[in-house]
Amino acid sequence: MADTPSEPRSPAPRTADDSPSPGPVPSEPAPELGELTFSDWHAHAEKLVGIGFLTIARRLPALVAHAARLAWLASPRDTVTTIVLSVFGGVFTAFGLLATTGVLSALFEAGPTPERVRAALPALILVGVAATLRTLVQAGAGWAQSRLDPQVSRIAEERLYGLTGRVELAAFDDPEFHDALQRARSRGVSMADTVVSTAVDLLTAAIGIAAAAGVLGVLHPVLLPLLALAVLPDAWAAVRSARMRYTTMYALIPAHRRKWIIGELLANREPAAEVRSFTMRGFLMRMYDAVSRAEQSIMLSLARRQTVARLVGEALGGVGTAVVYVALGLLLAAGAVPLAVAGAAVLAIRSGKSSLENLMYATNRLYEEGLYFTDFLDFCADAETRMSAGRTAPAPSSFERIAVDDVTFTYPGSDTPALRGVSIHIDRGEVVALVGENGSGKTTLAKILSGLYAPDGGHVRWDGTDLAGVDPDRLREHIAVIAQDHTRWPLTARHNIDMGTDKGEAALVAAAEVAGADQVVAGLPYGYNTLLDRRFKDGQELSGGQWQRIAVARGFHRDALLLICDEPTAALDARAEHALFERIRRHADGRTVLLITHRLASVRYADRIYVLDRGKVTEHGTHARLMDLGGLYAELYGLQARAYSA
Template sequence: MELAPHSLWYHEEALPQTRLRTIVRRLPALVRTALKLAWKASPADTAATIGLNVIVGLLGAVGLLATTGVLDALLTGGPAPDRLRAAMPALIGVAAALTARSLLQSTAAWTQSRLKPRVDRLAERRLFELTTAVALRAMDDADFYDAMQRARSRGARGAALVVDAGVGLITSAAGIAAAAGTLAVLHPVLLPLLLVSVLPAGWATAHSARMQYQVIYKLSTSMRRQWILSDLMADRRPAPEIRAFGMRDFLLEQYDDVARLSENAHVDLARRQALARFAGEATNGVVAAFVYAALGVLLMAGAVPLAIVGGTVLAIRMGRSSLSALVGAANDVYDEGLYFSDYLDFCKEAEHRTSQHRLGLPAPEFAGVEVHEVSFTYPGAERAALRDISLKIGKGEVIALVGENGSGKTTLAKIIAGLYEPDSGTVLWDGAPLALLDRDAVRQKIAMIPQDHTPWPLTARQNITAGVDIDDDAVIGAAELAGIHRTIEELPEGYDTLLDPRFKMGHELSGGQWQRVAAARGFCRRAPLLLCDEPTSALDPRAEHAFFDSIRHFAETDPAAPQAIVLITHRLTSVLMADRIYVLAGGRLAESGTHPELMDLGGLYASLFKLQAEAYTP
């Protein structure tokens, strides 16, 4: 099926190299990388899994040779009791080999099953180490996000599957070596015939895997869209709005659009895969018949004795089975290797996007921030979000950023916090370029109360501390400052109450209460710079008034080390106490000054303030 090239949900980026020869060249590196990951996860289980499977393969040869000895003894002339006694040592050898092989197979399966969850955990842990460390701008890049979803959906799991397939390759190779040695003694001409007999099916399987990967790659954007819609329709948070606005049919229609694209692509894929498998199996059957016909000709010509024919048939079956297992394992490496390659490529790209932030100069004590002619454009956007912005934030000052929606206030706050790097211009932290400083050290000196705060599925205490070890007095003090302490105390388990109704004993908060929790999280950090982005949008007038009193109190709590506060809000009456107000319009700095100065100026700020004031004037 050809996917619609102009569909919003079609991944238009060029497909990576997925030809069989390309993947075969990459097989050793993929297996080596996966085995290194397995060794890191558990050296003992990795060594045991590989070693035991190799021994299992070799024991197959021992059993084969012993079986040949049994046949030779039984088919030799003489009384039956004498022949049976002659075959007894070989029979004991066959029984011993089969018993040992079964025991070692069970042990190998146990160690391999122990290894898989450990590799899965390690691979997934590495993925999340990178996703939480990349620059925030990467998360706004649609291509990077799609790559992340591919790495997350199957790529991380591919590590353990490639390990399993790699072990299968080694085991099959040992079995082939054993069968090849036996056939070389019995009749070496049959070995290349066996190799030819399994290639058609191997080609069909590999071709089928390549087709499947191409479909999944092209559908990566639509699959992500489908997951998002699925989450929306099965999650509690959007449930009230879905019902209130009657969005059920609309969302189902949206879901059907992307789901049908995936359904049609996979139905067509199943047809093409079936044709490939049919062609491979048909060819494979013809070649296998030719192999056994060649064996019959050799027997009729007297080239091999009857006793050796039995061993030859068993060697053919074992060699063919091992070759089939080898092709299957190689295909599994090829199949899962495509997804594991996505995982490795994503990790490499993510490492590149984090490497520039790993090292930096020590962050100086906070005395002020200066933004000098900063411009910024989001990935894929045609219009700059910020253009030539300059401002100053001094120690202990309350600075307000105001403007209409889309004027760039939140983006500017994120640049000040070091979450985004500007395209041009500089951000100076106490005179030192922020780009040269240790980002983690700088962020320890910054607290945020974001507009789009996250209701973490954690306890009330953990929601406030954000994973930092903070004493109870500080947690309670921050909660009191944010006006949420009494609410938390009244919860069933107080500060240890889980704030997520999706779990048993979990509790839900209102929007305003969640905003207070986010504020407490910002206050709890006691950072010298606090960024507040629309911190009262969900609060009632009384709570809003109390909150801004808390903001001023927070800034003046420690006179020896006063906090600087950057306040973003549309409620212009809330910025009257600001030391300086910066007015943004269309990504540019339109005006700046104190409230009286801006009112006297009669510009954008004055018009917005008067417009809001008129709403409260009868």
């Protein structure tokens, strides 16, 4: 049961060079590790240690119900088969035990041995038949149970990733969401099939006990409580040790995440070059080592406490078993039970005890797995609340004017607003530019316009329709975004541009031409079907500017009402940049364009320019008007113009 701690386990860090000292042995002090202060871990763990045995008992029915629901969703047929065959397994067990009493009674009768054996024969045949049938139905139940596993896994995984793909973008700015996601992803989701399987084990064991207890009850009622006495101490120890384990694991989540992130930096392709050029290895390894050591000492203390709990449980369990057999001996001596019944009782007690042990084991596992599985359920419930609930109105199919009215926005967890009372408008067919210094809020405004974030205050309207009530997924279908931090999709060049839509070859090529991506593709060994990911065989890598051309092509391919270009040319060469701005200047083939750029020469031709400064629109108008104004725009424009004319 002592499982490995939560995945994803980062691979053992490797040294980045061939130096003989392989070492993560830090001689310098460990770097600051913000969230990993010990007092915080323990404070969190303390709260959870409060979970008592009764709480566990109370939670079990709900867990079993969840498991049953999941199993039913996965396959009603296999669920029913598992349950029905398990019940029959128990019935045949009980039947076999009772038949054993018949065998023993016949054998213990007075008379010559051959006769006694003959008398015992019918009961003996019954025992054999019961044993065979039990084996058969148990095999059938096992088969149905193992068929459930992969089906349940699939359902749980699809649910998890269905939700992570649908939650509002803001969730990804929330560390609590990441923690919960990590818990759900690393262990929670993989527990779904295990929980179902353990719930079935629990059921099987319970049926086995019912069978043994029924037989014991028939033989002599006083044997029943004695049986419980022998097993309860073990159960206590097992549950206690599971609880310690879970609370420790829970508290270690931030450490695992930090380790995972550092491991990724050391093992992944993207940062590999910078890890070397900035000689980051020592720094990263020290950080890794600090987290690992803290984790190690906590795990060692856990192992010690678990061993103590197990020892105490087993010692008490031994005493309990002794009491059971002494009591049985006393009953025999007092003549309260005949010898044949005592013999059958010993068998029933052994069978019951093994079922009870299975039950305790399953209960304990179900509790432990249930804690992780609950993480998955909690994550799903939390993710449901992070959906754009209530936003169900259909998106307008076109607009004459998009108006942003007094919009305020603060990123979750941030103190300073990124946008304060911003008002702008974009008319159909216009090219509107957004300029301003780094961090002034341009990308944030673009994300609000594209429906990725909902404003805290103010309104965004498409004509009369306030977007606050509009289904954001439908809205986004009308908007194309060339993002500043575009994704380098590990897909083919084709899918990097068409994003899984199929509008035909002509549309693909036309979009690629706008951005000069056609030249990029022409240089690829398999053209549009080249995989753009070096981690796979035949995968290709592109240069920064080539990637940007692909990203621009993607934006144009979407053919949306509104095209948002956020720094579309930062990495483009002069020729590609000129071609793209020419296209945008000619209103991007009839689209409405919001252009964000630091290349001020290219915004001269915009219908209107908004200047953002620390989250506020400070100036707006045409290029000529803003130059006359002599404000921030004129200053920035002057700086760039002078740099070129010098």
